[in-house]
Amino acid sequence: MSVLQGINPNIRKMKQLEYGALASRANQIKEELRKGVRRHYKEVIDVSWGDSHRAGVKPLTFVRQVLAACVYPPLINSNNLPLDVRQRAQKQLGTCAGGSVGKGYACGISEFIKRRDGGIPSQPENIYISAGSQWSIGNILHVLVNSEASPKTGVLIPVPCHITTAVSITGLGAVTVPYYLSEEQAWALQVEELQRALESAKGVCNPVALYVINPGNPTGYVQSRKSVQEVIRFASEKGLFLLVDEVYQDSVYGENSEFVSYKRALSEMGPPFSGTVELASFHSVSKGFLGECGLRSGYVELVNLDPAVMNYIQTLFSKDSSSPVLGQIALDLMTDPPKPGDPSYPLYNQVGTLELYLLRTSQHYNLPGLSCPPIGGGFYAFVRLHLTPKSIQKSKELGLQPDTFYCMKLLEEGGVLTTPGSQSFSGPLGGAGTLPAGQPLINLNALKEKLKEL
Amino acid sequence: MSVLQGINPNIRKMKQLEYGALASRANQIKEELRKGVRRHYKEVIDVSWGDSHRAGVKPLTFVRQVLAACVYPPLINSNNLPLDVRQRAQKQLGTCAGGSVGKGYACGISEFIKRRDGGIPSQPENIYISAGSQWSIGNILHVLVNSEASPKTGVLIPVPCHITTAVSITGLGAVTVPYYLSEEQAWALQVEELQRALESAKGVCNPVALYVINPGNPTGYVQSRKSVQEVIRFASEKGLFLLVDEVYQDSVYGENSEFVSYKRALSEMGPPFSGTVELASFHSVSKGFLGECGLRSGYVELVNLDPAVMNYIQTLFSKDSSSPVLGQIALDLMTDPPKPGDPSYPLYNQVGTLELYLLRTSQHYNLPGLSCPPIGGGFYAFVRLHLTPKSIQKSKELGLQPDTFYCMKLLEEGGVLTTPGSQSFSGPLGGAGTLPAGQPLINLNALKEKLKEL
CATH class of the missing domain: 3.40.640.10 (Type I PLP-dependent aspartate aminotransferase-like (Major domain))
Incomplete structure (x- = not known):
């Protein structure tokens, strides 16, 4: 069993996930920035994941307050949390039969x-x-x-x-x-x-x-x-x-x-x-x-x-x-979110305004060398790179897909961590191929938050 | 595909899990007790699961405090939580890269x-x-x-x-x-x-x-x-x-x-x-x-x-x-639990004393009609029932396994919800059989907590 041939053949057919090289390099750069190494940017913007919090988007206050009170019920009696939060936590725990709901x-x-x-x-x-x-x-x-x-x-x-x-x-x-x-x-x-x-x-x-x-x-x-x-x-x-x-x-x-x-x-x-x-x-x-x-x-x-x-x-x-x-x-x-009249409603409701930012952000990708169709929804921009033959040649010499090479440059020079399309998306029959390279993936939601901050 | 014959044959070989009848009856009884129906007992003791909280065992304060502060970070600045809890939450969030750890x-x-x-x-x-x-x-x-x-x-x-x-x-x-x-x-x-x-x-x-x-x-x-x-x-x-x-x-x-x-x-x-x-x-x-x-x-x-x-x-x-x-x-x-000297250590350390209760509890099952070998560890007592031929006959008439019948009686008459061994444990080759019936499963940890309270 210790040899590869002994394992489930279906498992051997799975494309192996490689988040490796780009993420490792990003971690190195973060560490260097912490130690005071000077670059064109002060921090790495990580928009490579579906996890917006990772890139600085704040979690919703109402959600986190209710969860905290459910985790540690003495908080239900604390005046530091809004009334509707405490009531909601009380209600949730009532349904929970001691912490385990089915x-x-x-x-x-x-x-x-x-x-x-x-x-x-x-x-x-x-x-x-x-x-x-x-x-x-x-x-x-x-x-x-x-x-x-x-x-x-x-x-x-x-x-x-x-x-x-x-x-x-x-x-x-x-x-x-x-x-x-x-x-x-x-x-x-x-x-x-x-x-x-x-x-x-x-x-x-x-x-x-x-x-x-x-x-x-x-x-x-x-x-x-x-x-x-x-x-x-x-x-x-x-x-x-x-x-x-x-x-x-x-x-x-x-x-x-x-x-x-x-x-x-x-x-x-x-x-x-x-x-x-x-x-x-x-x-x-x-x-x-x-x-x-x-x-x-x-x-x-x-x-x-x-x-x-x-x-x-x-x-x-x-x-x-x-x-x-x-x-x-x-x-x-x-x-079942907060309703109008609930103390937490005004803050919770501000989430809607995020949409305008997203709409605007999605137009930023039609710069020279990049193109992206209009985006109707979802979390991401899937951007086509129009790479020069020289750049493609260079990436081949380095043994990288052209989009991975571009993403590596974007990280090194711009401090933005994205995901190459060839790495995370499946292509031909069997699931083991790749798309024509050239499409980095960008988490819009996260990028928007970062653009506000920087 | 809508017909059963079309699905994965391996799925069809899986024994279907049935937590149904006993748990439903327990819920009915709980509801009746809430409405004031009088029985020999005031509440149902649920020791049928691996979930001790369900039966009233309290979660560990230190664990819940750290989690609450991680979920809702403003709590880190609150004086209501011990210093080591707040420091620990701060440290955890530092490792989290915005909430997502790998x-x-x-x-x-x-x-x-x-x-x-x-x-x-x-x-x-x-x-x-x-x-x-x-x-x-x-x-x-x-x-x-x-x-x-x-x-x-x-x-x-x-x-x-x-x-x-x-x-x-x-x-x-x-x-x-x-x-x-x-x-x-x-x-x-x-x-x-x-x-x-x-x-x-x-x-x-x-x-x-x-x-x-x-x-x-x-x-x-x-x-x-x-x-x-x-x-x-x-x-x-x-x-x-x-x-x-x-x-x-x-x-x-x-x-x-x-x-x-x-x-x-x-x-x-x-x-x-x-x-x-x-x-x-x-x-x-x-x-x-x-x-x-x-x-x-x-x-x-x-x-x-x-x-x-x-x-x-x-x-x-x-x-x-x-x-x-x-x-x-x-x-x-x-x-990596609290260490001697930490404010949370004394409370956290009391957990050790639970062991004595467990040891004592495991000897309660050697009553007439029941037998249970000494228990060295784990969460459960797996008790053999010595049932009368009459009782076995009765359970057959009801279309129940003898141990399910016993567990149903234990619930009705004693208010204690246990799990019949024939239901939750696998037997013969293929995984679809059952053990010789007659062995309810009891969560020791949970029962002990309840015995203290009642």
Whole structure:
């Protein structure tokens, strides 16, 4: 077993994650700056992650106050915290049965989904909470992927798409079937391309599911109602299970952009779609304005699944004991926030104004040598670099992808840490390839905060 | 896909977890008591879980104070918290880079392991943090189990053993190979039985790993140094990977009982063992005196693994983003607790006195109709019920396992919620069977707290 050949062959197919060289260099530079070494910049701006707090975005006061009081209940009696915070903490602990909550919190989530979807019902028994959306996606994939099947199970995923999704799929013994988003059309998802991708899978694998992320990561593209309906029709026609990653649903700020959930669109389409298309929708406290990725909490809502299959899903989610309790509380706070009149409402409500900054920031990337389509939502800017042949040659000599080379220069000379697209995003069939290099990823939310400060 | 036949066949082999009927009835009774319905008891004592807080055990003040200050940093400037708590929170946040910590905390853990093992070195790069030990075990199993192999991969597991371990194994497409612990010898692990189990697997599966839990769950058996050495020799001889669940290592209170880690024993045995036997050791903040199972945090230390295999393990642990940050902080507090002289030391140190209660409690189960071997450590008492033929007949008529019937009566008439052994523990090959019914599981720690109160 100690030799590589002995391990699970599916694990060997996983692309290995390499956050290494850039992050290490950034740490070295930070250390040098601390010791007084002089550079053009005073600190490293880290916008390479989905974690905005890492780059200086402040957590929401209300959320942190309630959590602190839940962790250390004597604070509930302290006058230092607002009344609604203390009442909320008291209420949360009342539900907790001594600190461990289970599926109970899903009640609050179903109310949130119902409000979001204009009154379309949502049932707590169709909702599972887990330690973040990646975990939920992994559990649902685990049910869908038959690792013993021949041909192998296939899952359609977008390109670009964060590498972790592809890693989860290949790790379970399935094959990724890439469909390419259209950069020319602001990274739109096109049904003809889904059709092409599906045909490309013939003889290679047996596609059973279609993974969509809307609003897009890293693209920032927001699907229209019509686009969502087209995808649903396609999934219905081809008998595909829809895995819908909607973790950026609260981060839509483009003009004329609106978030329409797949569940809502499906319900509005009526029979036969509304009663047959199988759907899993994922959300999380990590993304959107809450940005609490360190708490690890998310949920999945399942639509139109067979009750017998639901029993197995229940077992899968139960076997990991509970999801982190403080994350569950944050999920409850996100889905049931302070209301007008509550002492914490005015401060909490200021979050909305962030959107204007984001909108403005997204126009800064169309500088000479850079281009970026308009961004409708999400957390990131996925910027194309127009590199000179000399720069590409230089990067080859150093054994680096051109975008990694650019990101390294941006770090050294500009003090900004970004993620090269070739490193974090999956490409061709099998999940082991890379995109044409040249696209660093930038966390807008974090960059905006830093620009305000500096 | 909507029909059960379409899903992953390994998922269909998983035993479905049923915490249902007893827990529902307990909730009904709690509700009735709240409404003033009179019974022989005033409240339901829930000792059915590994979560002691649920049953009224108080969390540790120091841990909760530091966490609250990390969650809501203005508390660091408050005079309401002890100085060492505020300093510690400041230090933790300093390491956090804005709230998200990665592998860095492993440094503190390796120091803890080194102290525990009498100076045997431990390297941070061999330690991974995750959202609890079940998750770590799942990741390591994922590497070891080849779901496409024929015959299937086998993993030796003890009987009794908590069902979640068996569910993880079968869910990945492997087969559980049971070895029976000896109730007559206080649930001792015997090498001859490992030998018998391994032989029983011939023609059925290809065993690659041996799972051991020491101190035992649910048995409370603590292995001697000699017993650990014997198991290591057996694993070495048979080429088995050792999965060692050591989450109860801080809960050893039996007379003449001592926790000796597998890593320490392995190191002390010297070559060829010390440099060849592959080992994964799991620990967690959920168990022992900390009891913070809601924070979801644990670690695994890997010994003697091939560096190429370690790279894949790194990818598996990285793909789930970080583990819950507050859990990581709790892990750091557990492995680096207050020292003599610190303001929080006197209170924190009182935890030690719990052990005496536990020791006394474990003798209460040898009443007429019940028997329980002496308990050396861990969290639970696994009690044999000597049921009358009439009682067994009655339970059959109700379609219940005899132990479930007993637990239901214990709840109805005594107000104590326990877990039937037949429900939560795995039996025969394949992980889908049950133990001979008749053994409810009782959380000692929680019961002790309740007995003090009532």
